[in-house]
Amino acid sequence: MGFALKKRGKKSDFDRAADGSMTLIEHVRELRNRLFLASLAVLAGLVVGYLVSLPVFELLQRPYCNLPGVRDADGVCQMIQLGPADSFLLRLKIALWVGLILSAPVWLYQLWAFIAPGLHRHERRYSYAFAAIAAPLFAAGALLAYFIVDKGLSFLLEAGLTGLSNQLEVTRYISFVTNMILIFGVAFEFPLLVLMLNFVGLVSARKLLSWWRVAVFIFFAFSAVVTPTPDPFGMTALAICLCALYFAAVGVAFLNDKRRGRGKEVYAGLDDDQASPLQTSTEPVGAVPTTEVPAPIPASEPVERPTPIDGRYDDMT
Known part of the structure; x- marks a missing residue:
């Protein structure tokens, strides 16, 4: 018992x-x-x-x-x-x-x-949601990469020198396909980073929406650099998908800000160069209350002598 x-x-x-x-x-x-x-x-x-x-x-x-x-x-x-x-x-x-x-x-x-x-309780809850979204996003990026390889491989071989054999080395070809899948899958996780910044309170939805021009430029530049195929089809497809995911993440950020009541603070409607209003109070200040004298702290008791180690060790020591 x-x-x-x-x-x-x-x-x-x-x-x-x-x-x-x-x-x-x-x-x-x-x-x-x-x-x-x-x-x-x-x-x-x-x-x-x-x-x-x-x-x-x-x-x-x-x-x-x-x-x-x-x-x-x-x-x-x-x-x-x-x-x-x-x-x-x-x-x-x-x-x-x-x-x-x-x-x-x-x-x-x-x-x-x-x-x-x-982690805190709310951080664990957000982690569950992010993990549930990360897997479908990575799978969507992998499917897009496979589709782009299927459509862009013929362009790569036909746009080069004529009269060459189309037979490719198997190791380099598989590395090319797997790198495309990995790059596109990781790129599709970018909206989760945007949502994470908003959910922790670092960036508001209005601020994210004001950065849309910079975001679109970065997406197209990133797509042009990481896409192994030089054809415009793969770069445009990846950039458009990233832009759509970014605006979807901004929409979710607006819903999160509305649920938390962000943007309704006292200084939300003020410009950066506008002085905030001062709240003056005419209430008189009273006398400071007297504090009681604390009682003296008793002396500490003597510490017992520690017992010797018995010499046994566990599997970590």
Whole structure:
């Protein structure tokens, strides 16, 4: 009975980490355990990714195989392999990418469970919403990148020198496609940064809307730099999508400001160079009340001599 009551009143590791009662060694041990679980999840995802790497490779190869003149008489899509181990290393690379994606819920949860005790309750709530939005945005950016590769690859090969073979080296081609997917996916996370600045109170929605010209210029310049294809189609598609996401984020910021009552402060309607009105008060100032003399602090009791260490060590020391 006593054991049950003691166990019921015992704090969990999350509560102990949140209130600061967990020691440094316990934090290190928790980090080690969570890294171990995340590594097991990535290893399991790597095994599954290796099994499905061939269908994934065919999916990434499809924009290239749709080009004219790259298939032989039997209809096989021909690519060039420079080294004897390039094919195997490429399969491992694809398996690792797939494994990271499949195991993302596990290692992201382990990362979140380690840093969540240091956040406030409202910060955790915002993190849940941002994480739920981040995954669809990254997927939308990846789909746009795949579509641009499918449409822009023929432009790259036809706009160059004529008379050259269209066969591409397999490692460089897969790196080209995966880099496009990664760049577009990360670029689509920019609206979350805008919303984060607004939700924490650093930037208002009106200020974000006043920066729309600068934002549009930065989006087009960013798209022109990071897009590997020199054709205007890919750059314009990425810039337009980023502009649409920016204005959508500004709309959500306006709703957030309206819900919190921002913009209705005392000095909201004043210009930067206009002096604020002074509030004068004619109430008389009364006498300062007398304070009581505090009682003297008793002398401290002697500290007991610490007991010697028994010499036993745990797994961290």
